[in-house]
Amino acid sequence: MKLVDKFTLWFIAITFLVTPITSYFFCYTLVKKIDSTETARLSEVNATTASRLGKGLPANVPGKGGATDVQRLTTALPQQRTQVRKTDVYNGGVNGMESLLTVDSYVTINGGNYRISSYNYIPSSRQVISTILGTITWKLLLIVLCVVITARLVSQRILSSLRQTMKLIQGFNVKRKVQFPKTGTREFRELNAFLQKMTDKAVDEYAAVKEFSENASHELQTPLAILRNKLELLSETNIGEEQAALLGDMQNAIEKLTKINRSLTLLARMENNEYAVSENIKFCRVVKDVLSAYEDRIELKNLSVRSDFEKNVLLKIHPVLADMLINNLLGNAVRHNVQDGHIDISLTQRKLEIRNTGLPPEMPTHELFQRFKKSNQCSESVGLGLSIVKQICEVCGFYISYHYSDQLHTVTVQFRSQPREAVRAVPGVSLVNSE
């Protein structure tokens, strides 16, 4: 439910709750007021009549309307000198039910006891209530209508700042700072100030982490070079088998460290968009080149390769990344293959698919693309190859997927830069299984 609808509903509910209560009080006080005013007027008429009688003037007070009765009493005056009676009478005709208000005043004039009665017709409570109910209904309808309409119009203005903020937050990227708009509403001002602080901090921290990893990997290169070179020099001195084995292990560790360092630098570079390109390269050419670079290793493992390349596959990808992508994928296909295995590479305008034989994966396949995940934790590879592949695909807008079936590992890279219709239009193109 939208914020404005919530507000509207609450407002309407409150109006519906409050209106009957106020209407009841309104009716009650109105009727009371009418009664008391009329009583006071009639009492005054009685008093005037009494004083006129005392002076010997005619009983009727001129210009006061209503009617006055004067009656001489033989009995003593009652305790209550003024009595008010109110009776509902049906007058018929237009007015319907009316109330008759009578005020009796008992007075003694020139030694005689008199009862002076004045009466008048006033609107009955029922008449008052029915009139008020009608008005209230109209009023309620009008209020609801106004609330619904104005809430929508006004919320556009008032909530525009919130909407802007939400838009900014949705498009927020840790690589870039954002400026939240100024607003007159206090809550939004506080929200924006908070978000501003939070996003600025996120951007700063990200920049710091990035800078650190860049510096770290760069600063590591020299010590790594020193270590590697000194070990090489050491291995040429007169050493025994035991020392040679120790040196060998150290060289392996340095090799691994070098590789990790290089891969992390590469990942950071890609995250920095240092490999943005604007022109197309012949992807088919790259695939062929890399494949020929693997020829010797394919031969040594006695793998059979079936390749099916479409001509003129042009893709927007940095040549270094293209090379690295194919290198990693083909490297995996060769390395994780079995002796006398098989590799099947197909490249079309839409996708690259590499199928290879190999042992079944030992871990959930969706984890394969995470950093430092290896299907065999003690294997000698570093475990960054596929996360580099994934990063390259992200940078280039490709979609990569992996699945294992019928003892075949299949990696598919969909070049999403192609129009989607083209993919759909071709029957038999198996869309990627998301594992």
Add this chain to the structure above:
Amino acid sequence: MKVLAVEDSKEIGSSIRGFLVREGYICELAYSFYEAREKLALFTYDCILLDIMLPDGSGLELLKFIKTEKIQSGILIISAKDALDDKIDGLDAGADDYITKPFHLPELHARLRAIYRRKKLAGNNIITFNEITLNTDTLEATVNDVLLDITRKEFDLLLYLVINKNRVLSRQSIATHLWGDYTDNLANFDFVYQHIKNLRKKISAANGADYIDTVYGLGYKFNSSKV
């Protein structure tokens, strides 16, 4: 061969010198931009190893100086940043080759020798060791004048071994030499072993001596003292 190594890290500099001196080269070191410029102005070198990042200037500046002074040395860039742009900048500015840190000393040596062959030996492309002859132009190898039927990789490997004869070549360094920096070298050790095995087989089939020794735990060595 006379080499000037411009490298601000004293440890790396001494490693390079240690390695090259054993080859019988003369190797001088310069730790800074100004030191290097002074030496270049006073002496001539066959090859210059050039670090891009120097404390008081850029190696690329030095490269410009070398070109404007028309110094005819071969230039091998040592780059700590393996950003592609640096490599291309260096090559565009007239360097002959580049190598990224951390490098293997035998690899550095092999590249240095390749530059030297191209630049100083007027493109002399024949390398001979006893009965083995390698032609780096045609990529042909002969043993006792018998042409070996070897693949491109086997040729590269043999050349690497011959250039770095009597050196212990780690499997890592061989893998890097054959397949480059970006492949997973540890995973390629099996392939190194198989290549070495095939090469030995082919040389001995041509009645060549078995020069290639296995150094336990470390790698391989082209042992020139075997006859």
